[in-house]
Structure formats: C-alpha cells, structure tokens
Amino acid sequence: MGERKKVYEKFSNLESSIIIFLPARDLVSIIKEMKELLWDRQITIAKEITKIHENIIKGNLDNILDKIKPIVLKGEVTIVLSSEANKNKDQNVDINKEILDLSKKMKTADLAKYLAKKFKFSKKEIYQKILIFNKK
Numbered sequence: 001m002g003e004r005k006k007v008y009e010k011f012s013n014l015e016s017s018i019i020i021f022l023p024a025r026d027l028v029s030i031i032k033e034m035k036e037l038l039w040d041r042q043i044t045i046a047k048e049i050t051k052i053h054e055n056i057i058k059g060n061l062d063n064i065l066d067k068i069k070p071i072v073l074k075g076e077v078t079i080v081l082s083s084e085a086n087k088n089k090d091q092n093v094d095i096n097k098e099i100l101d102l103s104k105k106m107k108t109a110d111l112a113k114y115l116a117k118k119f120k121f122s123k124k125e126i127y128q129k130i131l132i133f134n135k136k
Contacts (some may be wrong), residue, residue: 008037008050011121018081024073028065034081035061042082049078095119095126099133
C-alpha cells in the first residue's frame with residue numbers, strides 16, 4: 001500500500017473528480033484503502049459499461065462496500081471519485097482558528113492528525129500549516 005498511499009495523498013488535494021480503471025478483484029481492497037485515506041467521498045462504481053449487463057452503483061466510501069457485496073466482481077470496473085477540494089477550501093478559516101486555539105494544548109503531530117481527520121485534509125498539509133502558525 002506504500003505507493004498507493006502516496007497517490008491517495010495526491011488525490012486528496014485535487015480539485016476535480018478522479019476516474020480509476022482497475023481489475024474487479026482489487027475493488028474491495030482499494031475501497032478500504034480509499035476510505036481510510038480519503039474519508040467520506042461520493043463514489044460511483046461502473047461495471048460492464050455500454051454492455052447488456054451494465055451495472056452502476058452509487059454511494060459514498062462509508063457505505064459502498066455493503067452495496068457491492070451481492071455483485072459478482074469479474075473483469076474490470078471504473079471508479080469515479082468525487083472531489084472534496086472545494087468543500088475543504090471553505091474550511092480554511094475554521095482550521096486556522098482551531099490551530100490557534102489548540103496549538104498550546106496539543107503536540108504538533110497530534111494536532112495535525114486530529115485536524116486532518118476533522119477537516120479531511122492531508123495530515124502533511126495541516127502539519128505545514130501548524131509550523132507556519134508556530135513561527136508567527
């Protein structure tokens with residue numbers, strides 16, 4: 001998962017939807033990894049596009065695994081993952097306030113982890129923000 005984790009971190013900062021083609025046998029493990037690193041994004045999974053047995057499943061990373069359990073996973077699937085970038089940009093003010101409020105109460109690494117999870121940013125990005133605030 002090491003290489004894919006780096007890719008997911010890059011995905012978390014994109015301002016557009018992400019389209020991924022992958023073997024169906026890898027779908028469950030990929031979704032579990034995405035859920036852990038990309039949080040609760042909207043996801044669409046398409047199987048057999050433009051064919052008689054076309055199947056499209058929509059949900060979010062939290063509930064999609066339950067929806068794909070009854071489906072036979074063979075061949076290739078297409079994943080369309082929504083962007084959260086615009087939502088996160090609106091939260092910058094809240095993050096800055098939280099950094100100011102909590103930076104004296106928590107260690108930098110713990111604060112970065114907490115805020116990354118709360119605001120769905122990458123931990124590295126939050127950590128850099130905290131360091132900038134600490135220099136001021």
